[in-house]
Amino acid sequence: MEQLAPRRNLRDELKDRGIRMTHQREIVLELIQGSSRHLDAESLWKLAARKDTCINLATIYRTLTLLKRFGLVDELDLMHIEGEKHYYEVTRLRSHIHLACFRCGEIQEFQTPLFTKLCKQVEQECSFSIKTGRLEFGGLCSKCRQKERPAAD
């Protein structure tokens, strides 16, 4: 999990692995890579449709499966804050954790050395070889907390 090589673009990563590049894949890769949001399959599909000819939703799913298989994207649940769908983001060098607000739906990212430490502890004490991991919290974001108890407490 922590042995990630510096990331080039997804396109090259796939080519290096001998994966055939297609028009559809180029579009999907570019979208995931360029997005600041956490995208689910359908959002990705709609963005792709806007950008170019329609890509089939099945192709989106197949591309995501491919990327997951090579550890190039992470699949997130984000506490299933909206339905049962999953969200995707390019795997980053330093892993981060996600906070999902049950009230407003905002997703916040947070990074801390404690998490890295925890991963190492798990690998050592459980002799478990981590391939992927995710830490997600659900609750109230700071904004929603303030609205919750207005000027009180």
Place this chain on the structure above:
Amino acid sequence: MEQLAPRRNLRDELKDRGIRMTHQREIVLELIQGSSRHLDAESLWKLAARKDTCINLATIYRTLTLLKRFGLVDELDLMHIEGEKHYYEVTRLRSHIHLACFRCGEIQEFQTPLFTKLCKQVEQECSFSIKTGRLEFGGLCSKCRQKERPAAD
């Protein structure tokens, strides 16, 4: 998340909250509470069927929703190690993390003060009020690692 009161049995917890107790609910509560495994809705359903008259699967789901709503059970993904289903366990006093082996499917639990520390850090530094959280890892368990590289390295 850390302000959990000492847990009595689920039945009483629900009664205290004015929730009506039914024959079906008693069975489901007892099963979740007594299980050492992480159960998904269907497993729970099959266990219930064995134990008594058939309970409808919809009732299982409705009971789980109820328990989740009151924070009495936690819903786990366990890295969706088998399909997209979810798993359930009684919320415990001290939260723990889950390691899922992609090879053999084993689920291991692990507890560390680092996790509690991390939760506190999140609450403080993000002023995020944690209602629920989960940390899950996927990879290879120690047994499968050994089989992986037999006597090598």
Place this chain on the structure above:
DNA sequence: TCTTAGTTGCAAATGATTTGCAAGTAAAAC
């Protein structure tokens, strides 16, 4: 015992994701 709001079973609906298959295409070989 009566009453009623809350609960159940059942079957159908929903939402997310996967799959089979015939047609299309990238890219290696000629």
Place this chain on the structure above:
DNA sequence: GTTTTACTTGCAAATCATTTGCAACTAAGA
């Protein structure tokens, strides 16, 4: 540049997990 072939796509149907509408039932307070 043409051929070849294995890989990829679109489409529609299938699958899997979970939810919902509704009429019949029942827990528990009056």
